[in-house]
Amino acid sequence: MSLKNFLKKWVIKNFQYKLLAFLIAVVLWFIVMHVDNYMITKTIYGIPVETLNGEAIEETGNLYAITDGETVDIIVKGERSIVDELRADDFKATADLSKLSLTNAAKIDVKAMNGKVSEAITITCLNEYVNLSIEPMVEKNLSISIYPEGNVASGFALGNMVATPNLITVSGPETVIDKIVTVRAVVNVQNTRTSFSTEASLVCLDSSGNAINAKQVKLSSDKVDVSVAVYPVKSVNVSVKSTGNVADGYKLEEITYNPDVINVAGEVAVLDALSAIEINDISVAGKSEDYELNVDIADYLPEGVMLADENTQIAIKVTIAKIVQKVISVTTSDLSLLNASDDLEYRVVIPGSYRLMVSATEDDIQDIDISDLELSLDVKDLKAGTHEVVVNYKQSEDYTVTMNGAATVIIKNKEEGGE
Secondary structure, rough: HHHHHHHHHHHHHHHHHHHHHHHHHHHHHHHHHHHHOOOOEEEEEEEEEEEEOOHHHHHHOEEEEEEEEEEEEEEEEHHHHHHHOOOOEEEEEEEEHHOOOOOEEEEEEEEEEOOOHHHHHEEEOOOOEEEEEEEEEEEEEEEEEEEEEEOOOOEEEEEEEEEEEOEEEHHHHHHHOOOOEEEEEEOOOOOOOOOOEEEEEEEEEEEOOEEEOOOOOOOOOOOEEEEEEEEEEEEEEEEEEEEEOOOOOOEEEEEEOOOOOOEEEOOOHHHHHEEOOOOOOOOOOOOOOOOEEEEHHHHHHOOOOOOOOOOEEEEEEEEEEEEEEEEOOOHHHHHHEEEEOOOOOEEOOOOOOOEEEEEHHHHHHHHOHHHOOOOOEEOOOOOEEEEEEEOOOOOOOOOEEEEEEEEEEEEEEEHHOOO
16 A cells, blocks of 8 residues: 555544544543542641751850741642652751841741752741740759660679769750750660670650750760679568567567568679578567558678669568466475486475466466476485475476476485385
8 A cells, every 4th residue: 555545544534533632532531630630638747857056056055945936837739749758857947046136036947858849849838937045155064874685695683884084064045955864875784794895875754754855965074984883682581679678468479571582693702691681670669469560671782792672671560469477276296306316205285275377478377277387396316305396397488387386396316205
């Protein structure tokens, strides 16, 4: 087919309809493209504002603090395909502090970092100004607090942490410096088993523990040397003892406490010499009833020893019981002879109303009878004749015994007894 016939058949034939179809396609494409990429607005929050030419204020001998406008919020208008993708870090916000108003405010200027984007959008600032407080410089001396990050290895405890220097001077605008309550050095102690020294950076904190990073705040030193002590841990028993005497007619029954074992830390030589922690000043003087108290075990640690447990309190309960008396009648059959000689005869005589008095707590006294006392007369080395012998009894912490006299023991030689 010749070119002439091709053009006549495929181009010229019905040309008006083909041209109309082309124009309709172009219009439809244009409509679709613009419907899908219409103009929108978007609010973008929290763009950091960079301050410029702050030295213009400092040259006057003053310092400044930003009271409002550290970040700026903007409304962006443009085609959807562009605006939808924009984020805060696509913009740069600045405020020129050399152009302050009479109210110490500097206008915020926001631009897109991409020049093509900047030409395709419009930007409206929701907050237009950085507001400043201009003040003279002040200084404050603060002690350094050391914050351990992480945990030492199992079986070890963190000891003293000392910063050198331990005082730091902070200077800056008064309103900012007044907010600083501490300067902190952070030290990583994760899985540490030995003492060490390191260099730590400093950060200023307010009363809520938030960092204060104002540019105008200056420290006399940005870093400090920190020595960190790490000690092995040992479990030791706790011993609690009382002082003084309870009220007359009462008895100290027992002292119970919890915990009875604590974990301590220190140098190996110090721990090897330590077997128990003694709390030996719990006064019961004049007490007539039970009472409880808590003591801080840290107050009883020897020099060079530190507590490795979080709980420092020992809960102590002192139990005091009232003493009551019981009278027990004694017969000769209740008395046994000790160290009797086979060559002698013995006869025990006691008054018909011989009694003894047992004193014990109400709980203990109910279970005490004459057989528990194991009454006895020691006749060792006694010769023939009449003797007064003290009645002995089994000693016990559960009771005391009061006698009202001695027993009479009549001793004869066996030959005399046989006549």
